[in-house]
Amino acid sequence: MVNDIKLLSTLEAMTGPTPHTxxxxxxxxxVAALGTAQWQDFAAAAARHGLTSVQAKLLAQLKGPxxxxxxxxxxxxxxxxxxxxxxxxxxxGLVRREPDPADRRVKNVVATDEGRETIRRVRAExxxxxxxxxxxxxxxxxxxxxxxxxxxxxxxxxx
Amino acid sequence: MVNDIKLLSTLEAMTGPTPHTxxxxxxxxxVAALGTAQWQDFAAAAARHGLTSVQAKLLAQLKGPxxxxxxxxxxxxxxxxxxxxxxxxxxxGLVRREPDPADRRVKNVVATDEGRETIRRVRAExxxxxxxxxxxxxxxxxxxxxxxxxxxxxxxxxx
DNA sequence: CGAGTTGCTTGACGATCTCAAGCATCAATG
DNA sequence: CATTGATGCTTGAGATCGTCAAGCAACTCG
Numbered sequence: 001m002v003n004d005i006k007l008l009s010t011l012e013a014m015t016g017p018t019p020h021t022x023x024x025x026x027x028x029x030x031v032a033a034l035g036t037a038q039w040q041d042f043a044a045a046a047a048r049h050g051l052t053s054v055q056a057k058l059l060a061q062l063k064g065p066x067x068x069x070x071x072x073x074x075x076x077x078x079x080x081x082x083x084x085x086x087x088x089x090x091x092x093g094l095v096r097r098e099p100d101p102a103d104r105r106v107k108n109v110v111a112t113d114e115g116r117e118t119i120r121r122v123r124a125e126x127x128x129x130x131x132x133x134x135x136x137x138x139x140x141x142x143x144x145x146x147x148x149x150x151x152x153x154x155x156x157x158x159x
Numbered sequence: 160m161v162n163d164i165k166l167l168s169t170l171e172a173m174t175g176p177t178p179h180t181x182x183x184x185x186x187x188x189x190v191a192a193l194g195t196a197q198w199q200d201f202a203a204a205a206a207r208h209g210l211t212s213v214q215a216k217l218l219a220q221l222k223g224p225x226x227x228x229x230x231x232x233x234x235x236x237x238x239x240x241x242x243x244x245x246x247x248x249x250x251x252g253l254v255r256r257e258p259d260p261a262d263r264r265v266k267n268v269v270a271t272d273e274g275r276e277t278i279r280r281v282r283a284e285x286x287x288x289x290x291x292x293x294x295x296x297x298x299x300x301x302x303x304x305x306x307x308x309x310x311x312x313x314x315x316x317x318x
Numbered sequence: 319c320g321a322g323t324t325g326c327t328t329g330a331c332g333a334t335c336t337c338a339a340g341c342a343t344c345a346a347t348g
Numbered sequence: 349c350a351t352t353g354a355t356g357c358t359t360g361a362g363a364t365c366g367t368c369a370a371g372c373a374a375c376t377c378g
Contacts, residue, residue, distance in 0.1 A: 021297050021300060021301045022300060022301065022304040024289070024292050024300075025282075026304070027292060027300055027303065027304055027307075028282075028285075028288060028289075028292065030304065030307050030308070030311070031193075031197060031288075031307065032197065032201070033311070033315075034190075034194070034307055034310060034311065034314055035193070035194030035195075035197050035198060036194075036198075037311075037314040037315055038190060038191065038194050038314060039194060039195075039198070040235060041314065042191070052335095052363095052364065052365085054364080054365065054366095055364095067325075067326095068325070068326060068327095069324085069325060069326080076199060077365085077366065077367085078366070078367055078368080079325075079326065079327090080326080080327070080328080080329095080366090080367080080368085081365065081366055081367075082326090083326070083327055083328085084364080084365075084366095085364090085365080088364085103324095103325085103374075103375070104373080104374060104375085105324070105325045105326070105373065105374045105375070106324095106325065106326085106374095107325080107326070123184075123187075126187075128313060128314050128315075129187060129190075129313075129314065130183070130187075131313040132310040132311075132312075132313030132314040133183050133186060133187065133310070133313075134313070135309055135310065135312070135313050136306070136309060136310070138180050140306060140309070141180060141181060141183075141186055142180045142181065143302065143306060144186065144303075144306045145181040145185070145186055145189060147295070147299060147302060147303045147306070148186075148189050148190065148193055149189070150294055150295060150299070151193060151291045151292070151294065151295070152189070152192070152193065152196075152291075153291075153294070154287060154288075154290045154291030154292075154293070154294050155193055155196040155197060155200065155287050155288065155291040156192075156196055156287075211333065211334085211366095213333080213334065213335095214333095226356075226357095227356070227357060227358095228355085228356060228357080236334085236335065236336085237335070237336055237337080238356075238357065238358090239335085239336075239337080239357080239358070239359080239360095240334065240335055240336075241357090242357070242358055242359085243333080243334075243335090244333090244334080247333080262343075262344070262355095262356080263342080263343060263344085264342065264343045264344070264355070264356045264357070265343095265355095265356060265357085266356080266357070
C-alpha cells in the first residue's frame with residue numbers, strides 16, 4: 001500500500017528529524033498525554049465560564065434537541081446522571097427542557113441562545129489547543145486528519 | 160518548508176481518498192473525539208480491575224517514589240484531593256506511603272508489586288486503543304508520532 | 319384492557335474535587 | 349536559640365459526578 005522509502009523520506013522532510021519508528025507503547029503514551037492536555041485545556045476554558053467539564057461537554061452535544069436518553073448515550077453514562085447535569089444547566093438558563101410532541105415521556109434538551117454563545121466561547125478560548133494546531137501548516141493538518149480518521153473506527157466501536 | 164503538490168499526492172496515496180484540507184474546527188473535533196474515546200477505553204480497562212480512572216491515572220505516574228505534592232502537580236489538582244485517592248489505593252495494597260529521609264513532612268508514594276502489575280495489565284487491556292493503532296503500518300505510525308510531537312509543545316505548557 | 323417496555327426522576331451512597339483550617343516540619347532571621 | 353514564615357500533608361464541609369435500585373408516567377403489543 002505504501003512506498004516505504006519514498007514516503008519516509010518525504011515524511012522526514014515534513015516532520016523534521018525523524019525519530020526512529022516509535023514503539024506502540026511510545027505512541028500510546030504520546031496520544032494519552034495529548035488527549036489529557038487537550039481535555040484540561042477544555043476544562044480550564046469551561047471553568048472560566050463557571051462550567052464544569054461535564055456540563056460543557058453536554059452543552060457541546062446540543063446541535064439540536066436531544067432527549068435525555070440520547071444524552072446519556074452520548075456521554076456514556078447513566079440516564080439518572082444526566083438529570084442532575086441538565087438541572088444545573090437549566091437553573092443557569094443555558095438549556096431548556098421541551099416536551100416531545102410525539103412521545104409525552106420524552107423531554108428534549110435544547111441549548112438556549114446564551115447556552116450556544118457560552119459553548120462557542122469555550123471552544124474559542126481553548127488557547128493551548130489552538131496554538132498547538134497553529135504549529136502545523138495546511139499539508140500537515142491534512143495528513144494528521146487523515147491519520148486520525150484511520151484511527152477512529154478502531155477506537156469508537158469497541159468490542 | 161514543504162513541497163505541497165508532491166507531498167499532498169503522496170499523502171493521498173497514504174491515507175486513501177483525501178478529504179480536502181480540514182478546518183481547524185474539524186480537526187479539533189476529531190482530536191477531541193479520539194481523546195475521549197481513548198480515555199474511556201482506559202477507564203473501562205481500569206474498571207475491570209476495580210479501579211476508577213483517576214486511581215489508575217495516579218498509579219500510572221508512579222515510576223518511582225513521588226511525594227503527595229508532586230502527584231497533585233502531575234494530576235493538576237489540589238493536594239487534599241490526592242490524600243483520598245492514595246488512601247483508597249493504599250487500602251487495597253496497590254501503593255505505599257514512605258517517609259522521606261530528607262524531609263519529615265514529605266510522604267513519598269510508591270507502587271507495590273501488585274500495583275505495578277495492575278497498571279501494567281490495565282495498559283495491556285486497552286483493546287480499542289491497541290486495535291486502533293494496529294490499523295496503521297509502520298510508516299504511518301512514524302508519521303503520526305512526528306506530527307503529534309509537533310503538537311506537544313503548544314499543548315503542554317499553557318499560558 | 320392488561321402486561322411488558324421505555325423515558326425520566328428520585329434517593330442512597332461512594333468517589334472526586336475545591337476551599338479553608340489545622341498540625342508538623344523546615345528554613346531563615348535576629 | 350527563638351521567632352517568623354513558608355511548605356507538606358491531612359481533615360472537614362460542601363458541591364458535582366457517577367452508579368444502582370425503585371418508582372411513576374406513558375408507550376406498545378397482544
